[in-house]
Amino acid sequence: MDRFDTDSRLIFIHADMDAFFAAVEILDDPSLAGKPLIIGHPGPRGVVSTASYEARKYRVHSALPSVEAMRRCPEGIWRSPRGARYQQVSRQVMGVFEEFTPEVEPLSLDEAFLGIEGSLRLFGGAVTIARQLRQRVHQVTGGLTISVGVAPNKFLAKLASDLQKPDGLTVVDPDRIQQLLDPLPVEKIWGVGPRTRDALHHIGLREIRHLRRAGRELLVRHLGESSGHHLWQLAHGEDHRSISTERGSRSISRESTFEIDIQRGAASDGFLREAAEEVARSLRDENLRARTVRLKVRTGSFRTMSRSLTLDMPTQEPGPLFETARSLLAEVELEGEGIRLLGLGTGNLIPQSSPLQPGLFEDRAAAQRQQVVSQLLDRSRRIEGGAGLERGKLLSKPPEDSTTVDSKRRDDPTGG
Ligand SMILES: [Mg+2]
Structure with missing residues (x-):
C-alpha cells in the first residue's frame, strides 16, 4: 500500500x-x-x-x-x-x-x-x-x-x-504538478518535437516555466489558437483528453497490382501520389490523422516486403503520405526486379481533434494552405461525385485498384 x-x-x-x-x-x-x-x-x-x-x-x-x-x-x-x-x-x-x-x-x-x-x-x-x-x-x-x-x-x-x-x-x-513541470525542458512536453523546440528556444522559451510565464496570448500568437492554447494548458499540467480505445486498431490503405510490372521512378511516384490522395481523403472523411505510414511492395518474383515509418506530425494530407512512402520505397532492395504490387497504408490513427501537432508551428502557413486545398477537393468531390478538381497531375489509373479500411492490426513496430 x-x-x-x-x-x-x-x-x-x-x-x-x-x-x-x-x-x-x-x-x-x-x-x-x-x-x-x-x-x-x-x-x-x-x-x-x-x-x-x-x-x-x-x-x-x-x-x-x-x-x-x-x-x-x-x-x-x-x-x-x-x-x-x-x-x-x-x-x-x-x-x-x-x-x-x-x-x-x-x-x-x-x-x-x-x-x-x-x-x-x-x-x-x-x-x-x-x-x-x-x-x-x-x-x-x-x-x-x-x-x-x-x-x-x-x-x-x-x-x-x-x-x-x-x-x-x-x-x-x-499537489505538486507545477513544481515537477517548471524546471523541465520544453521538449519534455508530449508533441513538442525538435523543430518546435528550436522555434520555442528562438523566442527564449526553454523550460516549461517559461511557457507558463509567457502567457497564453504569446503562445497563441506564435502557435495559432489551437496549438498555442493546448501548449499553455499542458505547461500548467492540464490535459482533458480521455482514453480512446478505438485508436490504433485500424488502418486505411490503398494497394494495386499492376498488369505489367512497373519500375521505381516516375511510374511508382504516380501511383503513390494517387494513393496518397485517396488515403488522405479517407482519413479526412473519418476525421482521423495517421501517425504511421506503411509501404507494401511485391516484386515480379513475388517477394513481398513492407516498410513503415512513424511521423513526427500526424497527418491527413497527401503530401507527407506521398513523401514518406516514396522515401520508404527508395530503401527497398528491388535487386533489379520490377514492381508487381504497391500499397500505401496508414496506421496508428488518431482523432483529428487531438491538438498540438508537433512541427505545425513552423509549417503552419504551408499546412493551412494544404488544408484549404484539401477542403476544396473534398467539397468538389461531394458536389460532383468525384469528378471534380484534382491536385496536380495524376498518372493514369492502374488496374485492380482497391482502397481498403481494415481493423486487423494493432500497430506497426516503432521501437523505443
Ligand atoms: Mg518503449
Whole structure:
C-alpha cells in the first residue's frame, strides 16, 4: 500500500517497454546482454530502429542513419528487426494491460495509456496497480522490464513514465504538478518535437516555466489558437483528453497490382501520389490523422516486403503520405526486379481533434494552405461525385485498384 493509493485523482497510467526491440533480442539471446546492441539494417540507406542502453551511451538512438550509428559506435552489434516476434511479445504485454482495465489505448507496439479510474477499488489504488502491472509484464514476457507513469492525466502520465527509464515507476503528486513541470525542458512536453523546440528556444522559451510565464496570448500568437492554447494548458499540467480505445486498431490503405510490372521512378511516384490522395481523403472523411505510414511492395518474383515509418506530425494530407512512402520505397532492395504490387497504408490513427501537432508551428502557413486545398477537393468531390478538381497531375489509373479500411492490426513496430 502506497500513500498515493488513497488519492482518487490518480486515474491514468502510461506504460512503455524499455528499449523494446533490443530487449526482446536480449531475451531470446542472453549473450547480447550488456552489449551495445543496435536493431536495424546497417546498410547505407538503413536507419536505427532501437538501440540498447549500452549503445545509447554512444549517442546511438532510434531513427539515426545506420552509417552515422556505425561511426559513433564501431563496436555495435547489429541485429535485423524481427517484426513478427515483437508483435507476439506486444500481444502478451497488451494482454497484461487488459488484466487491469478494459480502457487500454495502445500508442505503438510497446506502449499504451491505461484508464484506471474504474479499477482503483478492485486493486487497491493506482500505485498498487502500477506495481502489479510491472511485475506481471516481467513474469509473462519472461523477464522484460517496463517503465510506468501514474498521473491525474494522460500528458503527465506519459511524461512521468519517461522520467526514470529504464525499469522505472514514477508517480506524479497531484499537489505538486507545477513544481515537477517548471524546471523541465520544453521538449519534455508530449508533441513538442525538435523543430518546435528550436522555434520555442528562438523566442527564449526553454523550460516549461517559461511557457507558463509567457502567457497564453504569446503562445497563441506564435502557435495559432489551437496549438498555442493546448501548449499553455499542458505547461500548467492540464490535459482533458480521455482514453480512446478505438485508436490504433485500424488502418486505411490503398494497394494495386499492376498488369505489367512497373519500375521505381516516375511510374511508382504516380501511383503513390494517387494513393496518397485517396488515403488522405479517407482519413479526412473519418476525421482521423495517421501517425504511421506503411509501404507494401511485391516484386515480379513475388517477394513481398513492407516498410513503415512513424511521423513526427500526424497527418491527413497527401503530401507527407506521398513523401514518406516514396522515401520508404527508395530503401527497398528491388535487386533489379520490377514492381508487381504497391500499397500505401496508414496506421496508428488518431482523432483529428487531438491538438498540438508537433512541427505545425513552423509549417503552419504551408499546412493551412494544404488544408484549404484539401477542403476544396473534398467539397468538389461531394458536389460532383468525384469528378471534380484534382491536385496536380495524376498518372493514369492502374488496374485492380482497391482502397481498403481494415481493423486487423494493432500497430506497426516503432521501437523505443
Ligand atoms: Mg518503449
